[in-house]
Amino acid sequence: MGIIDKKVSLRNRGKLLLGVYEDEDQLMTAAKKLAGHGIPVLDVYTPYPIHGLDRIIGVKRTNLTVIAFLCGLTGFSLATLMIWYMNVHDWPMIVGNKPLVFATSWIPVMFESTVLCTAFGMAFFFFWRNRLAHGIQPELLDDRQTDDRMIVVVEAEHANAEEVMSIYRSTGAVETRERVGGVQTTIK
Amino acid sequence: MAHLDSHAVEITKEQFTVPGKAKMLALGTLIIGAVLTIIGVFTLPADSHDxxxxxxxxxxxxxxxxxxxxxxxxxxxxxxxxxxxxxxxxxxxxxxxxxxxxxxxxxxxxxxxxxxxxxxxxxxxxxxxxxxxxxxxxxAKPAMTRFWANLLVNGYFFLVISIAALFFVAVNYIANAGWSAAIKRVPEAMYTFIPVGLVAVLAVIIFARYDIYHWAHYEHLNPAKGSADYDKILAGKSGFLNSNFLIVGTILFVSIYYLFGLKLRSLSAQEDNTQKGDTSFFRKMTRFSAAFTVIYGFSISVLAWLLIMSIDAHWYSTIFGVYNFATAWVTSLTLICCFVLFLRSAGYLKIVSDEHIHDLGKFMFAFSIFWTYIWLSQLLLIWYAQIPEEVAYYYDRFNDPQFKIQFFANLVMNFIAPFLILMTRNNKRNPITLGIVAVILLIGHWNDVYLMVMPGSIGSAAQIGVLEVGMFLFFLGLFVYWVLQALTKRSLIAVNHPYIEESAYHDVGP
Structure with missing residues (x-):
């Protein structure tokens, strides 16, 4: 799994099968049924987090922690390099009879730099990965997915469209749709 | 929670009986420790310092x-x-x-x-x-001073660990925490050790304070103002540093903690026998917990000043109370984690999942960093400023080769090892890695307390020998045995705790 999650983007995808729900429990039933039939769920869009749904649709653990570690390491190395260059290499400076190289006095700078780089690095990677930068057109499937509708998305190439639609209907979806190239059509 | 029925769990009372092996192991450690302590005492150099x-x-x-x-x-x-x-x-x-x-x-x-x-x-x-x-x-002090100093190290170490376990219970009540409800009987059992720790510490301050505490010796001599022996600093501190306050204060503070602990334990036991859904006990315990936390927050620092910081009576550090708290707190969390892992492996605590273990691992990781922050804050400021009366404390620890090794071992054992080992998620959920870190942290923080006590009390006569190892094992065995016995007294699961279901289904996602 790459650092950038391709899953979050809906661009450049084939036919998508959407099931729109109004009820959390019906959505959970549908997700379980799809999983039971071995149909991979691309994603579920909900206005609020639903406890346990992530495990059912097989959301993988985030890799943001790897980024955090790498950013921290970068910050630590940069701080070490900076202090070494400034205080040891370029302009050796002894303050208060303290040792010149790798003194305890380096620790606060190293610590702060590590924390700074980790925090900023994680924030930037999080925004990049989730396409949350300012000005990016949001990919909403339905305006009400941020309000009171929940949408299950399955890619048609990985599943039988009829089977998916029948699962949607049998579990109480208020609407079933197809989405091809950004255009949605309601399927009765 | 209906949709989580795929891993539904049943919340029932669990009666713990100490497995024979665990009992043997705890008692064995205790006895070996006692034997080594006795050997150590009899092989002390005959009242001279090698x-x-x-x-x-x-x-x-x-x-x-x-x-x-x-x-x-x-x-x-x-x-x-x-x-x-x-x-x-x-x-x-x-x-x-x-x-x-x-x-x-x-x-x-x-x-x-x-x-x-x-x-x-x-x-x-x-x-x-x-x-x-x-x-x-x-x-030169009597050779037995080394025994008393060790008793202070171990007594104080296990005393503050027990008190910190009580703080864990209290802080989870006032934070309205749900996840910890399943494991709360473990810290509840751990703080029953408070009286034993108090007895050990009292033995030291009653029988050996003149040898351990420089200021007590001075108080005993009581030189007149203007005489050659008169010490302005110690005389000025005598309003706080006097034998009466040392003994009375220690008994008072620890008794107050223990009374709060007994109250919380009794309410917790009563809660088990009420109807499900009765939150009156929970509310009462939250109130007692809040009161305890305030008292603890102020007085644990005073206890640290009295018992430990006053060993180096001319020296002081305003962060010392927090530093001692950090040591006690992280060790207490480590031991809670150990007991929970043990109970799980013995087939108890069925509602405790890897998620709880993960949380305890996070606690160990986070508070190891917290300890380091405090430890470094004290060291760095004193090191930078280089004010003579402050540097004296670290001079003692840097000048002696043995203390110097132990001083830097502190950083390795209490920060670098847990930081690197517990950094990944898998290691925080793995009983083996947690166990390894727990052993490192336990020894590391014992070493930390050792370094607080020894340089000022017996100085270069200190060394890690049979006595030190023996007494640590003795206290560890006693502590484990005591806590295991306390765990048998009531159900391991607080079945009527309002958050027990939330704790049973505790899950923070993939």
């Missing part, structure tokens, strides 16, 4: 830039007196034993305010001369 004798009482004299310095003069006089003592170490001890004789040659003259042990030359180089009070053979 290291002092082998050094021949040579005091390292640092180069002094300014010979007019008063410190240099004091030092010259000092070195002149030392070799005489080095050849015959028994005589000065006899003097010391017979009423803690205070040698006028290196007492607490008025010059102490200027600290004759510190020499600051024109270039700003600070040189600390060894403190006569602890390094000098004339001040």
């Amino acid at each position: 290291k002092h004798a082998s050094n021949g009482g040579v005091v390292k004299v640092a180069t002094v830039a300014n010979p007019q310095d008063t410190g240099a003069k004091t030092d010259a006089a000092h070195t002149a007196t030392v070799p005489g003592h080095g050849t015959d170490s028994a005589a000065p001890h006899a003097a010391a034993a017979a009423g803690h004789g205070h040698d006028a040659g290196h007492g607490h003259g008025d010059a102490h305010a200027a600290d004759p042990n510190l020499i600051v030359d024109n270039a700003g180089h600070v040189t600390l001369l060894p403190k006569p009070t602890h390094k000098d053979p004339a001040h």
Whole structure:
């Protein structure tokens, strides 16, 4: 799994099968049924987090922690390099009879730099990965997915469209749709 | 929670009986520890200090830039007196034993305010001369002092761990925490050890305070103002540092904690026998917890000043209370994690999942960093500022090779090891890695307390020997046995805790 999650983007995808729900429990039933039939769920869009749904649709653990570690390491190395260059290499400076190289006095700078780089690095990677930068057109499937509708998305190439639609209907979806190239059509 | 029925769990009372093996192991550790302690006590050097004798009482004299310095003069006089003592170490001890004789040659003259042990030359180089009070053979303490100092290390260590377990219970109540409801009987059992720790500490401060605490010795001598032995600093602190307050304060604070603990334990037991859904006990416990947290927050610092910081009576550090709390808190979390892992492996605590273990692992990880933050804050500020009366504390720990190794082992065992090992998620959920880190942290923080006590109390007579290992094992075995027994007293699952279901389904996602 790459650092950038391709899953979050809906661009450049084939036919998508959407099931729109109004009820959390019906959505959970549908997700379980799809999983039971071995149909991979691309994603579920909900206005609020639903406890346990992530495990059912097989959301993988985030890799943001790897980024955090790498950013921290970068910050630590940069701080070490900076202090070494400034205080040891370029302009050796002894303050208060303290040792010149790798003194305890380096620790606060190293610590702060590590924390700074980790925090900023994680924030930037999080925004990049989730396409949350300012000005990016949001990919909403339905305006009400941020309000009171929940949408299950399955890619048609990985599943039988009829089977998916029948699962949607049998579990109480208020609407079933197809989405091809950004255009949605309601399927009765 | 209906949709989580795929891993539904049943919340029932669990009655714990100590498995035979665990009992044998705890008692075995206790007995081996006791035997080693006794061996250690009987093999103590006969009231003389090997290291002092082998050094021949040579005091390292640092180069002094300014010979007019008063410190240099004091030092010259000092070195002149030392070799005489080095050849015959028994005589000065006899003097010391017979009423803690205070040698006028290196007492607490008025010059102490200027600290004759510190020499600051024109270039700003600070040189600390060894403190006569602890390094000098004339001040040799009875060999048994090492036993008492060890008792203080272990008694205090396990006392503050137990109190921190009570703090864990309280802090989870006032934070309205749900996840910890499933494991709360473990810290509840752990703080039953408070009386034992108190007895150990009281034994030290009642029977051996003159040898351990420099100021108690001074209080005992009570030199008149203006006399050669008069010490302005110790006299000024006598309103706080006096034997009465040491003993009464320790008993008072610890008793208050324990009474709160007993109250919380009794409410918790009553809650088990009520109807499900009755939150009155929970509310009461939240109130008691809030009161306890306030009292604990203030008085645990005072306890640390009284019992530990006052060993180096001329020195003080305003962060010392927090530093001691950090040590106690992270060790307590480590031991809670160990007991939970043990109970799970023995087939109990069925509602405790990897998620709870993960949370405890996060706690160990986070508070190891917290400890390091506090530890470094104290060290860094003193190291930077280099104010003589502050540096003296670290001088003692850096000047002795053994303490120096232990000092840096502190950083490795209590920060670098847990930080690197527990960084990944899998390691925080893996009983084996958690167990390894737990052992490192337990020994590491014992080492931390050892370093707080030993340099100031027995100085270079300190070493890690049979006595030290034995007494640590004794206390560890006793603690584990005691807690396991306390765990059998009631159901391991607080079935009527309002958050027990939330705890049973505790899940933070993939």
